[in-house]
Amino acid sequence: MNRQRLRGLVRKEFLQILRDPSAIAIAFVLPVFLLLLFGYGVSLDAHHVPLAVVVDQPTAQTSNFIGGLQQSDFFDPRHYPTIGAARTALMQRQVTGIVWLRGDFSRDMLAGKTAPVAVWVDGVDANNANILLGYLQGMWQNWLQLQADQAGQPLAIPVVAESRIWFNPALRSRDFLVPGLIAVIMTLIGALLTALVVAREWERGTMEALMASPVTMGEILLGKLVPYFVLGMGGMLLSVAMAVWLFAVPLVGSFWLLLACSALFLLVALGMGLLISTLAKNQFVAAQVAVIVTFLPAFILSGFIFDIHSMPAVVQFLTHIVAARYYVAILQTLFLAGNVWPVVLTNSAALALMALIFFGIARRKSRKRLD
Amino acid sequence: MEAPALVLDAVHKRFRQGKQAVEAIKGLSVQVQSGRITGLLGPDGAGKTTLMRLAAALLLPDAGAVRVLGHDSRHEAAAIQRDIGYMPQRFGLYEDLSVQENLALYADLQGLDATQRAARFDELLRLTALGPFGKRRAGDLSGGMKQKLGLACALLRAPRLLLLDEPTVGVDPISRRELWSIIKAMRAQGVTVLVSTAYLDEAELCDDIVLLHRGELLAQQSPEAFYAPLVGHCYSVRHPALRRRQLQEVLRSRAGVVDALVQADGVRVVLQGKQPLAQVGEDWQPVPPRFEDAFVSLLATDGESVAQAGAGVDATPVLQGNAQGIRPAAVSLDLRLRGNDGGEQGTAPVIEVHELRRFFGSFEAVKSVEFSVQRGEVFGLLGANGAGKSTTFRMLCGLLPASSGTLRVAGMDLRTARAAARARIGYVSQRFSLYGNLSVAQNLAFFASAYGLGGARRKARLDWAQREFELTAYLDAGAAELPLGFKQRLALACALMHEPSILFLDEPTSGVDPLARREFWQRINHLAESGVTVMITTHFMDEAEYCDHLVLMSLGEILAFGSPQEIRARVKTAAMPDPSMEDAFIGLIQAHEAQTRRAA
Numbered sequence: 001m002n003r004q005r006l007r008g009l010v011r012k013e014f015l016q017i018l019r020d021p022s023a024i025a026i027a028f029v030l031p032v033f034l035l036l037l038f039g040y041g042v043s044l045d046a047h048h049v050p051l052a053v054v055v056d057q058p059t060a061q062t063s064n065f066i067g068g069l070q071q072s073d074f075f076d077p078r079h080y081p082t083i084g085a086a087r088t089a090l091m092q093r094q095v096t097g098i099v100w101l102r103g104d105f106s107r108d109m110l111a112g113k114t115a116p117v118a119v120w121v122d123g124v125d126a127n128n129a130n131i132l133l134g135y136l137q138g139m140w141q142n143w144l145q146l147q148a149d150q151a152g153q154p155l156a157i158p159v160v161a162e163s164r165i166w167f168n169p170a171l172r173s174r175d176f177l178v179p180g181l182i183a184v185i186m187t188l189i190g191a192l193l194t195a196l197v198v199a200r201e202w203e204r205g206t207m208e209a210l211m212a213s214p215v216t217m218g219e220i221l222l223g224k225l226v227p228y229f230v231l232g233m234g235g236m237l238l239s240v241a242m243a244v245w246l247f248a249v250p251l252v253g254s255f256w257l258l259l260a261c262s263a264l265f266l267l268v269a270l271g272m273g274l275l276i277s278t279l280a281k282n283q284f285v286a287a288q289v290a291v292i293v294t295f296l297p298a299f300i301l302s303g304f305i306f307d308i309h310s311m312p313a314v315v316q317f318l319t320h321i322v323a324a325r326y327y328v329a330i331l332q333t334l335f336l337a338g339n340v341w342p343v344v345l346t347n348s349a350a351l352a353l354m355a356l357i358f359f360g361i362a363r364r365k366s367r368k369r370l371d
Numbered sequence: 372m373e374a375p376a377l378v379l380d381a382v383h384k385r386f387r388q389g390k391q392a393v394e395a396i397k398g399l400s401v402q403v404q405s406g407r408i409t410g411l412l413g414p415d416g417a418g419k420t421t422l423m424r425l426a427a428a429l430l431l432p433d434a435g436a437v438r439v440l441g442h443d444s445r446h447e448a449a450a451i452q453r454d455i456g457y458m459p460q461r462f463g464l465y466e467d468l469s470v471q472e473n474l475a476l477y478a479d480l481q482g483l484d485a486t487q488r489a490a491r492f493d494e495l496l497r498l499t500a501l502g503p504f505g506k507r508r509a510g511d512l513s514g515g516m517k518q519k520l521g522l523a524c525a526l527l528r529a530p531r532l533l534l535l536d537e538p539t540v541g542v543d544p545i546s547r548r549e550l551w552s553i554i555k556a557m558r559a560q561g562v563t564v565l566v567s568t569a570y571l572d573e574a575e576l577c578d579d580i581v582l583l584h585r586g587e588l589l590a591q592q593s594p595e596a597f598y599a600p601l602v603g604h605c606y607s608v609r610h611p612a613l614r615r616r617q618l619q620e621v622l623r624s625r626a627g628v629v630d631a632l633v634q635a636d637g638v639r640v641v642l643q644g645k646q647p648l649a650q651v652g653e654d655w656q657p658v659p660p661r662f663e664d665a666f667v668s669l670l671a672t673d674g675e676s677v678a679q680a681g682a683g684v685d686a687t688p689v690l691q692g693n694a695q696g697i698r699p700a701a702v703s704l705d706l707r708l709r710g711n712d713g714g715e716q717g718t719a720p721v722i723e724v725h726e727l728r729r730f731f732g733s734f735e736a737v738k739s740v741e742f743s744v745q746r747g748e749v750f751g752l753l754g755a756n757g758a759g760k761s762t763t764f765r766m767l768c769g770l771l772p773a774s775s776g777t778l779r780v781a782g783m784d785l786r787t788a789r790a791a792a793r794a795r796i797g798y799v800s801q802r803f804s805l806y807g808n809l810s811v812a813q814n815l816a817f818f819a820s821a822y823g824l825g826g827a828r829r830k831a832r833l834d835w836a837q838r839e840f841e842l843t844a845y846l847d848a849g850a851a852e853l854p855l856g857f858k859q860r861l862a863l864a865c866a867l868m869h870e871p872s873i874l875f876l877d878e879p880t881s882g883v884d885p886l887a888r889r890e891f892w893q894r895i896n897h898l899a900e901s902g903v904t905v906m907i908t909t910h911f912m913d914e915a916e917y918c919d920h921l922v923l924m925s926l927g928e929i930l931a932f933g934s935p936q937e938i939r940a941r942v943k944t945a946a947m948p949d950p951s952m953e954d955a956f957i958g959l960i961q962a963h964e965a966q967t968r969r970a971a
Contacts, residue, residue, distance in 0.1 A: 008479025012465060012472070019467040019508075206463030209524070212427045212534075213480040214453045368448065370429045371386065 001222070005215050009223025016197070017227060026193045031185040031235050032242075038177045039247045048076040049132055052086035052095040055079070059106035061147075068143050069099070074135050090122060097121040097132055109147075175249050179335040180304030182239040183324040184295070186262065189232040190269025191276065191294040192287065198224060198277030199286035208370065217368050225270055232266040233259075243335070253334035257344065261334070264351045265327040269294070271358025272323070278365040298324035303332075326350045374441065376532045376563040377403035377426050382435035384421055384586075395421040397586040398435070403532075403565050403579075408558050410577035410594075411567035414670060414884035415855045417583035419567040420460060423536045426565065427457040440531055456530030458521050460537050466510030470501055470520055473509055474527065481528040495523040498553055513756040515546025522553060533557060535566040539573065541881055543755040544912055544953045545960060551576055570911075571663040571885055572953075580662075582669065589669060594662045601660035601668070603645040604629075609637035609654045616749075616896045616917065618653075623893075630667045632889075633916045635949070636936060641668060663885065670886055720779075721746045721873060721904045722767065727776035729762050736762045738927040739776070744920070746872075749895065749905045751914075751921030755960055759927040760908055761877070767906065768798050768875050781872055794822075797866035798875045803858050807851030811842055811861055814850050815868070822869035836864040840894075856887035863894065874898065876907040880914065892917055912953040925960045926967060 017023045053069065055062045069077045078095060080086040086098045100118040108116065119136055121129045201207040210220060240258070243249040251258070272294050280286040300306060301315070302324035308316055319325045326347035333343045384396040395418045403409045411419050424430040425437050428448035437444040439451045464473055474495070478488050496502040499519040504512065509520060518538055525533065535554070539547045551573065554564055566577070574580055575594045582589040582597075590597065610618045615633045622631040622640055627648055630641040640655075641664045642648065647655040720743035729737040737759045744750045754760040765771035766778060769789045778785040781795035805814055815836050819829050837843045840860040845853060850861060859879065866874060876895075880888045892914065899905050899919075907918070915921055916935050923931040923938065931938050935952060942950045942958040950958070 002482070004482060005480050008476050011479075012468065012476045015472060016465065016467050201463075204463060204466070205459055205461035206465060208429065208459040209457070209463030209521075210480070211429055212452055212455070212457035212459070213477065214449065214482065215480045216449070368429070369431065370424055371431075 001216075001219060006219050006223055006226075009215070009219060010226050013197075013223060013227040017231065023193060023197070026196075027189050027231050027235060028238075030188060031239060034181055034185060035178065035239060035242050035246075038181050039174060039242070042173075042177065047074065049074060049097065049128075050095045051075045051077045052080050052089050052098040053077045054081075054083050054086045054098065054100045055105075056101065056103040057106065061106045061109055062101050064147075065101065065143055068139060072135075072139060074139075087120075090120060093122070095122075096128070097136070099136070174247055175336060176332050177305070178239075178243045178247050178249050179331040180302070180328045182236055182243075182262070182331055183265065183302055183304060183327045184298050185235050185239055186232050186266050186327075187269050187294050187298040187324055189228060189235050190266050191273040192290040193231070194224060194228045194270055194273030195276040195280065195286040195290040196283055197228075198274065199281055199283045202277075202281040203283055211368050211370070217366050218363075221274060221363065221366065224274065228270060228273070229263075229266060232269065233263065236262045236266070249335060251335055252338040254339050257339055258331075258334050261327070261330045261344065261348055261351075264348055264355065265323065265330075267355040268323040268327075268351055268358060271355055271362060274362040275358050275365070278362055297322040301325065302328040304328050323351060323354050326354075373405040375402040376405045376440055377401075377565065378436075378438040379422070379425070379432075380436045380438070382425065382432040382437060384418075384425065384430060385433055395586050396425070396432075399583075399586065399588055400435075401581055401588060401591065403563065403581075405563045406558070406561055407578040408554060408564045408566065408576070409579045409581060410574045411565060411581050411583065412571075412574055412666065413583035413589075414886055416585065418586040419583060420536055421586075422583070423457070423459075423534050423565070423567060426532075426534055427455060428452060429457075454530060455532045455534060456525035456528070457534045458525045458536060458538055460540070464509040464517055464521055464524070467508065469506050469508055470512070471505045473520060473524060477524040477527050483528060491527060491529075495526060498556060499523050500549065513546075515542045515549070515756045518542055518546065518550060519553070522550065526553075526557065529560070530562060533562050533564045533566075535564065537567050537569060537882075539568060539570060541756075541878070541910060543910060544956050545755055547573070548957065569882060569884060571666055572661075572913075574662045574666070582666070584670060597665040597669075598660040598662055601641065601664050603657065604642050605658050605660045605664055606640045606642070606647055606655045607634070607637045607658045608640050608649075609656075610652055612652065614919075616899070620893075620896065620900075629671065630664065630889075632913070634913065635916070635939070635951070666885060667889070719746065720744060721748075721781055722750075722906065723777070723779040724763075724767070725777040727763070727766065727778060728774045729759075729766060729771070730774045736927055737766070740922075740924075740927075740929055742922050742929065742932055744904060744906065746904055747899055747902045748919040749899045749907065749917055751918035752906065752908045752924065753915055753921055753956065754924035758924040758960075760924050763924070764875065764877055764906075764908055768796060769793050794869065795871055796873045796875060797869070797871035799862050799866045799877065799879055801878045801881060803862035805850045805858060805862055805865070808849060810847050810849055811853070812846040814861060814865060815842075818865040818868045824869065832868055832870070836868065840864045855883055856890065859883060859887065859891055860894075863891075867898075871903070873904045873906065876905065878908050878910065880909060880911060888914070912951065912956055915952045915956075923956065923959055925963045928963075930959050930963050931955075 017027070051069065053066055055066065066077065069075050077099075078089075080089060083098070083100055086095070086100070089095045090098055098118075098120040100120075102116055102118065105116065117140060119133070121132050123129045201210070240251070240255075244251055273290065276286055276289050276293070280289050297319075298304070301308075301311075301319045301322045303319070304324070308319050308325065311319070330344055330347045333340050337343075379399050379401045382396050382399045383394065385392050385394050387393075399418070399422070401422075411422065413419055421430065425432060425444065426439055428437075428439065428444040428451045431437075431445055440454050442450045444451060465476065468476065471492075474492055475488075478491070483491060496505065499522065501516060501520060501523065504516065509517060512520065522535070522538060525535075533554075538550055542550065547570070554566065555576075557564060566573075568574065577594060579591065580594055580597060581591045608618065608622060613621065615636075615638060619631050619633050619638045622628055622638055625648055627643050628640055629643055630639075632639045637654075639658065641660075649655045722744040724740060724742050727737060727740045728735065740759075740763060752760045752764060762771065766773045766785075767780060769780070769785050769792055773786065780792045783792040783795070785792050806817065809817065815833055819833060824832055837846065840863065842857070842861060842864065845857060850858065853861065862879075880891060883891065888911070895905055895907075896917070907914075909915065918935060920932070920934055921938065922929050931941060938959075939950050939952060939955045942955045947954060
């Protein structure tokens with residue numbers, strides 16, 4: 001390894017990054033865009049859900065119950081005179097659900113029978129519908145409990161579920177989306193950008209001239225690794241800073257541990273990028289391959305948005321070869337739960353193994369030859 | 372005598388191309404002597420680039436051995452790459468980096484320390500005249516300057532062996548001369564040079580020539596030894612009445628003629644025998660042979676039968692591959708018809724350009740250009756790299772709007788009736804816009820549809836294209852796999868599908884070997900004789916001789932307009948009584964650039 005040659009290659013790479021608008025777009029603009037989008041735009045929480053409320057016979061009990069709905073942050077109750085009108089509103093998607101307190105609500109309740117509350121939920125978005133149902137049920141139970149307490153009677157429900165939410169008590173989806181997004185951003189810089197710039201050298205014929213010089217293949221590879229490692233860590237620090245300061249995501253675990261794990265994941269991503277570039281020698285193919293085998297899995301199969309445990313068994317099995325899966329687990333643990341060593345260590349071990357495999361193959365595949 | 376710098380010993384090299392294995396080098400044994408300039412020549416697909424890459428240890432031989440400066444390429448690639456300078460065909464300059472930064476990168480890669488570096492940069496920047504452009508990005512340099520910078524990068528550490536793969540392709544004559552003076556300066560410093568080229572005049576600047584054909588060695592000797600057997604076989608023919616292109620057609624179809632080429636005021640002819648085949652009215656003057664004559668006579672016949680070097684000249688009918696292209700009968704019929712017209716073209720101009728300007732931002736790429744082209748003319752647009760000829764050309768084809776001025780093509784104003792004008796023109800771009808993964812027949816059918824041909828006319832034109840360009844045998848072949856010469860034919864057939872009255876050709880012969888170029892020009896001449904107006908740009912000065920009129924552009928202006936004879940006459944001096952087209956080109960442009968610089 002010759003220091004002067006390596007320095008020359010690294011300096012060239014940095015100059016190219018600074019002068020190439022597309023590299024800057026992928027390395028800086030896209031991450032910021034994704035962070036803003038996921039931080040502000042995408043939310044998996046139910047907030048102020050429009051809800052139609054139909055009360056057949058207003059009584060003290062019904063207004064008490066509706067008052068509870070109104071006070072909740074989750075709902076935005078609207079009154080409809082008849083169930084027919086409410087249904088029309090649901091059809092037209094003006095409301096997401098209907099709560100119908102029938103005429104016998106107060107009478108049955110006071111008689112100690114189960115007071116019937118009818119609930120309709122728009123099931124087009126299944127995820128949202130489930131959340132909405134859960135909230136409504138919880139809310140209903142709380143209200144019943146309150147009524148029973150006031151009446152000095154024990155509640156007639158034999159088992160009461162007492163739920164507690166750990167790690168993300170506020171249930172803000174942003175708190176787990178934004179850390180997970182760091183994995184996507186580092187994949188973007190590590191794998192996609194690296195694969196593209198190496199393919200560009202083949203396309204423009206610069207690789208042939210490099211290879212005919214005394215430079216070694218190890219130096220060429222390292223000359224690509226160093227700049228994009230720096231760039232990837234920069235992207236990661238930017239994301240962490242935006243997460244903590246802009247989106248107020250708590251960082252419970254150690255920052256230094258986060259840094260170390262990120263470096264490890266970045267090596268895996270760079271290894272994938274180099275491997276792709278040894279196989280795909282034009283930018284179009286390199287971009288296609290990088291997006292399909294690195295970027296999309298990091299988005300979909302890493303547990304960043306979609307829970308891995310609720311995937312079909314085959315797909316769950318597949319996620320084991322997605323490097324981002326291990327990194328997302330580390331990220332979400334470090335941000336929300338803290339330094340949970342068993343999680344961090346097992347996932348880091350998986351990442352280290354993948355890094356070794358990818359670099360091993362990339363080094364073997366890249367010879368200083370044109371055929 | 373010093374040991375040879377490069378030795379190939381019974382080398383074989385195969386490549387996979389789709390399902391087939393192609394043997395690029397077939398048992399080649401060659402030695403390149405130290406301290407000399409060795410030219411590597413041969414038609415397309417001869418194996419020139421493969422040989423260069425083998426010498427740079429970027430490819431390893433399948434069989435046999437390659438020894439470079441005493442090192443075996445299989446085991447000592449690193450030692451070889453330390454001592455050579457290699458300039459690939461598309462040299463890998465980093466376009467985002469400035470001239471200085473490119474040089475600094477290669478200085479680092481070749482291990483130049485800080486003290487050597489300053490002196491070497493100075494020397495190379497002076498040699499290449501790139502000094503004033505140190506801060507300019509490589510991507511903003513002209514084609515010729517890029518090549519010079521690529522050469523400078525390969526020369527940073529004074530290599531012992533310099534490998535140059537077609538360094539002058541797409542480069543204007545001035546830059547070519549500059550590149551060659553650098554190459555000669557390297558020889559003077561004791562560097563061994565191996566240079567491949569498609570320009571046959573450059574071969575005469577070499578000490579030794581390696582002539583390859585289909586991966587085999589045809590001959591290796593000095594350029595003089597190549598053409599020595601042809602002394603007495605070469606003549607310059609003039610005719611008082613016939614135009615030069617017509618005379619060329621007449622002579623080409625005469626039995627016993629190996630090659631006929633328009634040159635200077637007449638037609639240059641190479642004969643099988645030594646006796647002039649003069650007919651009434653013709654004036655035959657003996658001329659000395661040159662390398663090109665030998666190249667054509669060696670390669671025009673099938674490679675195998677002429678392997679015994681110069682003997683081939685007297686053997687077997689030569690140029691048979693070319694002669695099929697045009698039916699002599701049709702040509703002579705055409706000539707007779709024209710003879711009745713008095714041999715002159717119609718007088719109404721087909722292309723009229725008046726005060727044409729084009730700005731890119733504040734930069735004026737084309738400055739108030741004016742000319743007109745008559746029907747049935749071959750009209751050339753010449754200029755150095757960056758002279759504005761490509762911009763002018765694109766405006767004429769309606770691909771680029773003019774900033775101001777009037778442009779009439781086929782009687783229509785391009786600013787108002789662009790679509791109508793386009794229906795009257797055919798266009799062949801530099802890279803032959805063909806669909807590589809469609810077959811020849813599919814390409815033809817697509818272009819017929821694109822031009823809206825249907826029914827009987829469509830069938831007639833498709834038949835015509837297959838017949839005229841002899842594509843029948845290749846109909847099912849993929850366009851990407853065709854030999855370059857056939858790609859060119861197919862591109863021409865597609866551009867002519869709708870019987871345009873004007874044909875635009877943008878550097879159609881760049882990178883095409885001399886034999887394919889001859890055939891191509893034969894077709895162009897034939898088209899022009901049948902009344903099609905041909906507008907062409909080229910870097911080959913010998914091709915400028917085929918034009919009836921040409922304009923010479925420099926820095927966005929027209930320097931000269933006229934027939935080749937008139938333009939050559941403008942630089943005629945006592946010291947240079949018989950200037951070539953290239954002399955005229957260089958003389959006029961240099962004078963103009965100097966004048967512009969003085970004025971600035």
